[in-house]
Amino acid sequence: MNTSHLLGERLVALFLLAVLLLNPPLLLIFDSSNSVAQVPTLYLYLFVVWALLISLLAIVTEFTPPATDDEPLTDDPLQSSGSSDPDGA
């Protein structure tokens, strides 16, 4: 399995999860004037979910094995220009 794709696919899944969690209709469940531990439910929910998403994001990016297929481009302008085949023949 191509690990670079694996990271991308995990991130897309996380993105979808984030969109679901941070928008209606799931947001409606917590949109009440009740409080949990004195903190309004909505506030608590949003910040907990946010923190959770960031942790997941960190875990996914740090622990998915590094990409093997495409080397990250360093800031050497020659890397993109010098190696190409002259005339594209």
Added chain:
Amino acid sequence: MLQGWIIIAVACLYLCILFAIAYWGDKRADQNRSIISNPYIYALSIAVYCTSWTFYGSVGRAASNGVGFLPIYLGPTLTFILGWFLLRKMIRISKVNRITSIADFIASRYGKSATLSGLVTIIAVVGIMPYISLQLKAVSTSFTMLLQYPYVGSAASSSQSVSIYADTAFYVSVLLGMFAILFGTRHIDASEHHEGMVAAVAFESVVKLLAFLAVGLFVTFGMYDGIGDIFEKAQTSEKLASLFTVEGSGGYTSWVSLTLLSMAAIVFLPRQFQVTIVECVNEAHLKKAIWLVPLYLFLINIFVLPIAFGGLLRFPDGTVNADTFVLTLPMAERQEALALFAFIGGLSAATAMIIVATVALSTMVSNDLVMPFLLRTRRLRLSKRGDLSGLILTIRRCTIAFLLLLGYVYVRLIGDSYALVSIGLVSFAAAAQFAPPILAGMYWKRGTRAGAFAGLTAGFVVWAYTLLIPSFARSGWIPASFLEDGPFAIEMLKPYSLFGLQGLDPISHALFWTLFFNAGLFLLVSLWTSRSVIERSQAIQFVEVFRESSNGHRVWRGSAAVGEIRQLVARFVGEARMQDAFGRYELSLGRKLADNSGADANIVAFGERQLAGAIGAASARIMIASVVREELHDIDEMMEMLDEASQVIEYSRRLEQKSRELQVATDNLKAANSRLKELDRLKDGFISTVSHELRTPLTSIRSFAEIICDNPDISREERNEFCTIIVKESERLTRLIDDILDIAKMEAGQIDWELRVIEPRAVIEQALIATSGPFHQEDRKIRLETEIAADLPMIQAEGDRLTQVIVNLISNAVKFCDKEDGVVRVTAERSANSLLVRVADNGVGIAPEDHSKVFQRFQQVGNMLTNKPKGTGLGLPICVEIIKYFGGEIGVESEAGAGALFWFRLPAA
């Protein structure tokens, strides 16, 4: 007591530290020991997203809208989750194409169009400039408030009443202008990094975060007993408790549209593009930044709600503007140092934004607006002048000064009015206009320059109409009736409910309409316009940037010498940098490039990229075009390439055809071969049959001749009898040989036929005469019955041959007819425009399974061993050949024991 001079001294000290850090950063960069080349600095620099609008404004928004401020930070979190696709691709594209700004990016994607880059620059300047003013305003307001320490209240004087010399905003503008000029325009190559600037911005991000957290901790735990305590107290007030739900915070529509808006803003605001894409040192840093940036946003927002509610509880009468809570709460609690720290935090947030935004905008203005214009103005003959790097840098420096001046004038002009406060989101909406052409441009090749231009123009016009002009109206610059009744009292054109769309807050409303027109026109026009060659090649470069091959094929060709390219690059980036760049290029090629040798496509592209880094893609293209002759050359070459491709296709098509033909030929050969084998077999059979047939009469002749020879004393009668037999057998032998020769000739096509139109009656009668012999023999009683119709058609045939056929048929009939009472019946008639001749006998007949056999050679029906053959066995085959040649058909109808009827049919002539 907080003295004015202390504040000024601390602020100046802070700015000095900033200069020092920037200087140090650049120094290290020059020594190749970059301090910004790590993901943490990179992430912190992206946090320039949090301006003073965040630092002060978030609390203000939270105080009036509850969680309504949060989507502005949740949106970027969403974008960064997708950053591995989106941002990485943008970074890669920008590195490959040496993109210097967001205008450059869009223009480069759509065929390096100078018009498009100019349009993007104008949108960016109009959209962002007021945002810069907001930062200046925030600094001067916070300074004025702090001066009043310990008095807490709305600022006593608006900036309008202060003279320029006493106005903090003015000095801040001047100082920041100096900073931006010093550290933002050190190099001509804008695609390289402003390391000092980035280092300073990262430092500022740390300061503002710490300051905000300090205030937050103080308010939460110093003034109250933790977060729960604040909310519990707020719960008692009905007005505050209403902020606990989304409904009291602006509603879900606003929630979703703000999320979308900020998702776009975190990438497409020019300053964000600058730090995230252009200043990115290493693509790998992105991986950590993906979660570090959201983490930063999370941290800086944790205490927004506690501070907002703390402030609302502390100043219940509403005398203090919620936007200033971060500053006024420490002041009200007599925390001098903390108030000062908060002020510095706000200052850092504002200055970071101003610096990056002005540098980004100045690059855009110089590269994408001024330079293309100057280069195109022939009168200036700029493209022929010497070193231009100084000129470009001057343009950039002037632009920075001009932008800050404009920002400052804007502050002075509109003061505290609505326009300034709302400008944050208005700027976001302007930046969101870049989303359709960029996102579509990165993943969809069909998007055209005309489409991007139409979409951006429409989006910009609608944005100005639904957000910018109304903000002027609310500031009192134009009559309020413009907002309430629409222009010229046209209801449908009311800026906040365009075309009757009501029930949305102004931002959601504008976001919908701008994107509707922007994306809609972009799609529509793109699908109905065609792309030029350069647009196609750029589209491929952008969309397929991760594919190796996409960099290998340059469309751009022309005839230019390497020396000319060198010279051109040197004029814009300076001799030393040019030598450096080309030196490295030669090193990577592994060969020296002679000045007078022809520049191939890759060298031209390399030169163009070097130029693009300095003056933007659009200008670089203009410049390269001035050196590389034959602009249409590349199209010719394209056609040539196409031609080659089609030739290859044609060649392979021909090969395929050849092989198909070969296949057919092989099949034919195989068939011919098997036919030959068959014929060979037949020939063997034929020869053996013929020898057998010849031997029979020969044997008979020889036997009788021997008898006569050996017995000289046989009777005269006997001798006569034997001689008669010998003569008859000889005749039979002669006939046989004649027939064999005949049929062999016919089959070989060696007979010269003389076809002519003849009257069949004569032929038939002649045949009857020729065969009349047997009917008059006395030993056999055979009757001949003839019935020849009067209206026989003329036919095309050779008379003698046709006679031969009829004679053969009649002879056969005579041979096989009944021994006792033989009847042969010959009829001829016209039938369906053809001549039909029938010859019937009343003999033993032929079984149906033998019908086809009788027409084969040497096949006589009946037992050949017991019955003496009555003919040569070649009569019918000869008839078949002749009739076939005349275009007719021949056949037999018979049952065993019921006589046989042979017929042939010849078409009328």
